[in-house]
Amino acid sequence: MIDKKSKFRVLITEQKSAKENMATDDALLSSYKDGDLAILRLYTWNKNSLTIGVSQDFSNYTFIQRPNEIGAKRITGGGILFHGHDLSYSLVIPSVILKNYNIKESYEKICSFILNFYKKLGLNVCYAKDDQNIKLSKSEYCQVGFEAYDILVNGKKIGGNAQRRTKKAIFQHGSIPIFKTKVDEKFGNSLEDVNINTTFEEAKKLLIASFEDSFNIEIEYSKLTKDEEEKKALLLKDKYDYASK
Numbered sequence: 001m002i003d004k005k006s007k008f009r010v011l012i013t014e015q016k017s018a019k020e021n022m023a024t025d026d027a028l029l030s031s032y033k034d035g036d037l038a039i040l041r042l043y044t045w046n047k048n049s050l051t052i053g054v055s056q057d058f059s060n061y062t063f064i065q066r067p068n069e070i071g072a073k074r075i076t077g078g079g080i081l082f083h084g085h086d087l088s089y090s091l092v093i094p095s096v097i098l099k100n101y102n103i104k105e106s107y108e109k110i111c112s113f114i115l116n117f118y119k120k121l122g123l124n125v126c127y128a129k130d131d132q133n134i135k136l137s138k139s140e141y142c143q144v145g146f147e148a149y150d151i152l153v154n155g156k157k158i159g160g161n162a163q164r165r166t167k168k169a170i171f172q173h174g175s176i177p178i179f180k181t182k183v184d185e186k187f188g189n190s191l192e193d194v195n196i197n198t199t200f201e202e203a204k205k206l207l208i209a210s211f212e213d214s215f216n217i218e219i220e221y222s223k224l225t226k227d228e229e230e231k232k233a234l235l236l237k238d239k240y241d242y243a244s245k
Contacts, residue, residue: 005216005217005218006038006097006215006216006217006218007037007038007217007218007219007220008037008038008039008040008211008217008218008219008220009037009038009039009040009220009221009222010039010040010041010042010208010219010220010221010222011039011040011041011042011221011222011223011224012041012042012043012204012221013041013042013043014043014044015043015044015045015046016043016044016045016046017045017046017049017069017070017072018045018046018049018050018051018070018071018072018083019071019072019236019240019241020232020236021043021045021049021072021088022051022072022073022074022075022240023072023232023235023236023239023240024041024043024090024224024232025041025074025075025090025171025173026075026231026232026235026239027224027228027229027231027232027235028041028090028092028171028224028228029075029092029164029166029169029171030231030235031225031227031228031231032092032166032168032169033168034094034168036094037220038091038092038093038094038097039090039091039092039093040089040090040091040208040211040219041089041090041091042087042088042089042204042207042208043087043088043089043090044086044087044088044200045083045084045086045088046070046084047084048070048082048084049070049071049072049082049083049084050064050070050071050080050081050082050083051071051072051073051074051080051081051083052071052072052073052074052078052079052080052081053073053074053076053077053078053079054073054074054075054076054077055077056073056079056080058071058242060140061080067242068241068242071242072240073240074162074173075164075171076162076163076164076171076173077162078142078160078162079138079139079140079141079142079145080140080141080142080186081141081142081143081160081175082143082181082186082187082188083175084181085177085178085179085180085181085187085190086175086176086177086178086190087175087176087178087200087203087204087207088173088174088175088176089173089174089175089176089207090171090172090173091110091170091171091172091173092169092170092171093110093169093170093171093172094168094169094170095165095166095167095168095169095170098110098170103163103165104148106163106170107148107149107161107163107172108127108149110161110163110170110172111127111149111151111161111174112214113207113210113211113213113214113215114151114159114161114174114176114210115127115151116210116213116214117176117206117207117210118151118153118158120206120209120210121191121196121198121206122196123153123154123194123196124153124154125151125152125153125158126151126152127148127149127150127151127152128146128147128148128149128150128151128152128157129148129149131152131155133155134146134152134155136148141185141186142160142188143157143160143185143186143187143188143189144185144186144188147160149161153189153194154194156189156193156194157188157189158176158177158188158189158190158191158194159174159175159176159177159188160174160175161173161174162174176191176203176207177189177190177191178190178191178192178198178199178200178203179191179192180192180193191203
């Protein structure tokens with residue numbers, strides 16, 4: 001991906017619930033073994049889905065109704081993020097590939113394909129850290145605060161990314177808001193808000209093209225392995241069934 005050509009498994013999964021999507025992310029990371037191919041996964045969400053950070057609790061958000069039906073915890077941090085209008089990606093990258101990069105450098109390197117995606121759409125984009133008019137800040141609503149590697153279009157935040165590290169792999173996921181939703185800052189801005197009209201399918205193709213253009217990789221389309229499917233099923237039962245806890 002960085003210094004020599006790498007092969008990536010690319011998984012494109014169907015629209016799923018928040019629990020299905022987060023259990024899939026969890027299964028991909030927890031099943032990853034030394035020597036496995038790096039993974040890029042693209043996915044969409046059921047309408048009105050939402051996620052919260054791994055250290056958050058649904059009881060902190062009293063306005064959420066039926067959290068066990070529409071919500072899930074991410075395996076990364078942060079506050080609440082609303083889904084259903086967005087295309088999301090997940091990456092599982094062997095730590096060795098980015099061994100010469102510190103955390104900040106790896107974030108910037110990985111996120112470059114997202115910047116490339118927006119640039120291919122003709123948009124003026126940058127990281128929040130590179131806009132002198134933006135004050136970095138945290139918020140319980142992911143689309144309200146500004147983290148260093150959040151992406152801005154014409155000075156407005158349009159997407160964010162989060163990372164988790166294990167000894168074997170670097171996991172990162174994020175979302176690209178495609179369609180306009182409620183007129184509420186908590187839902188953030190979308191491509192429609194900046195006069196870009198596209199579909200999920202078109203965005204997936206462009207995102208993969210941006211990934212290939214940004215990194216020195218080969219793509220191998222794939223599905224979840226038997227082990228990953230079994231791990232996901234266990235996680236859905238033991239970890240993501242909040243009603244049983």
